Amino acid sequence: MISHPSALRRAPFLAIFAALALVLAACSSGGDGGTAPSGDDSSAGGTIAVIDGAVEIGADDLAFDANVIQAAAGEAFTVTLVNNDTMPHNFSVYTEQGGEAIVVGDIIEGGATVEVEVPALDAGEYFFVCDVHPVEMTGAVVVEG
Ligand SMILES: [Cu+2]
Incomplete structure (x- = not known):
């Protein structure tokens, strides 16, 4: 008991x-x-593809309008950054987050547009970012081929 x-x-x-x-x-x-x-992060920015060596990405409200850029291996391409925001932004590609810079784009003011030449890349995943807003504005360059 x-x-x-x-x-x-x-x-x-x-x-x-x-x-x-x-x-x-x-x-x-x-x-x-x-x-x-x-x-498929389509709701969180979306995927855009390089077509004929070019792709356009917009920046607005402290965000890129895509978080994945698809590109073909071994083919350089041009990224046109359209800054629809009131803040300055740029577009840069690194080997990985915190890695080596592949290309660092010019910082442009709101309303401006700039072309960033990305050299030919091997297949793999790379990191793109606005260097002004490295926390909020990031994405992946997915290179296949
Ligand atoms: Cu930015």
């Missing part, structure tokens, strides 16, 4: 822990499920 009450008292705690574990598992699996389909 002495041990039974303590066992009964412990049971609800175990049930709570089990419930918490289930909730945590549900949350984390929900998070994973959220990242998997976001492979």
Whole structure:
């Protein structure tokens, strides 16, 4: 009779822990499920492709209007940055975030446009960024070929 009450008292705690574990598992699996389909980041900026050696990207509201640029391996291309914002922006490509600069574009004021020549790249994924806003304005150059 002495041990039974303590066992009964412990049971609800175990049930709570089990419930918490289930909730945590549900949350984390929900998070994973959220990242998997976001492979097509069309809602978060979208994908644009280099066509005939050129691609245009806009900047507005502290954001690029695309976060993936698709390009062909071994072919240089021109990125036209159209600054629709009131803030200055530029367009640069690095080997990776914090990596070596491949090209650093001129910083232009709102309303201006600049062309940035990106040299031919090997297949792989590169990092593009506005150097003025390296936290908010980033994306990937995906080179295939
Ligand atoms: Cu910027």
